[in-house]
Amino acid sequence: MQVIDTLRREHEVIRKALAVFESAADAVQSGGSVREELFLKTLEFITRFVHRLHQAKEDILFRRLAGKGLAGPEAREHEDVREFAAACAKALPGAARGDPASRRMLAENAKAYVGILRSHIALEDSDILNAALQSLSEEDDREIMAAFERVERELGEGAAGRYERLAGEIEDLAAAFGKR
Numbered sequence: 240m241q242v243i244d245t246l247r248r249e250h251e252v253i254r255k256a257l258a259v260f261e262s263a264a265d266a267v268q269s270g271g272s273v274r275e276e277l278f279l280k281t282l283e284f285i286t287r288f289v290h291r292l293h294q295a296k297e298d299i300l301f302r303r304l305a306g307k308g309l310a311g312p313e314a315r316e317h318e319d320v321r322e323f324a325a326a327c328a329k330a331l332p333g334a335a336r337g338d339p340a341s342r343r344m345l346a347e348n349a350k351a352y353v354g355i356l357r358s359h360i361a362l363e364d365s366d367i368l369n370a371a372l373q374s375l376s377e378e379d380d381r382e383i384m385a386a387f388e389r390v391e392r393e394l395g396e397g398a399a400g401r402y403e404r405l406a407g408e409i410e411d412l413a414a415a416f417g418k419r
Contacts, residue, residue, distance in 0.1 A: 288402035
């Protein structure tokens with residue numbers, strides 16, 4: 240099913256960005272420098288791709304599943320990760336200036352974000368998307384894919400591809416920082 244394939248592919252892209260975010264947080268936590276550009280790009284990816292585009296697609300699927308009597312993931316997790324991301328964005332300027340409290344806040348919130356989102360994605364992949372695969376018809380798949388396309392158009396033609404490229408830039412930037 241295209242819906243399931245789309246969301247699983249997006250989960251892979253998100254996992255790659257989370258790995259970079261976690262590594263950057265680990266570096267800050269262990270006394271390393273704050274790679275401000277890396278954090279800024281990762282936070283952009285998180286807020287625009289994960290929280291806006293991907294979440295909007297998931298909401299479409301979860302509403303359809305709820306209509307079939309199937310439960311989606313805990314909505315509170317979506318709120319929690321947004322709060323952790325906002326705390327990271329708030330702490331970043333101070334952390335970049337070397338403020339110890341801001342550095343700690345940045346690292347702790349980034350790691351909490353990564354932990355919750357990884358767990359959330361694992362649940363979706365193992366339970367929710369498999370349940371969707373079992374319960375959605377071909378017509379459901381077509382209708383949901385059409386809704387996904389409308390969401391992407393609202394965010395600008397080619398939004399998913401743009402943010403997937405941003406995830407690649409984040410990985411490249413992390414690799415370049417690692418070589419210094």
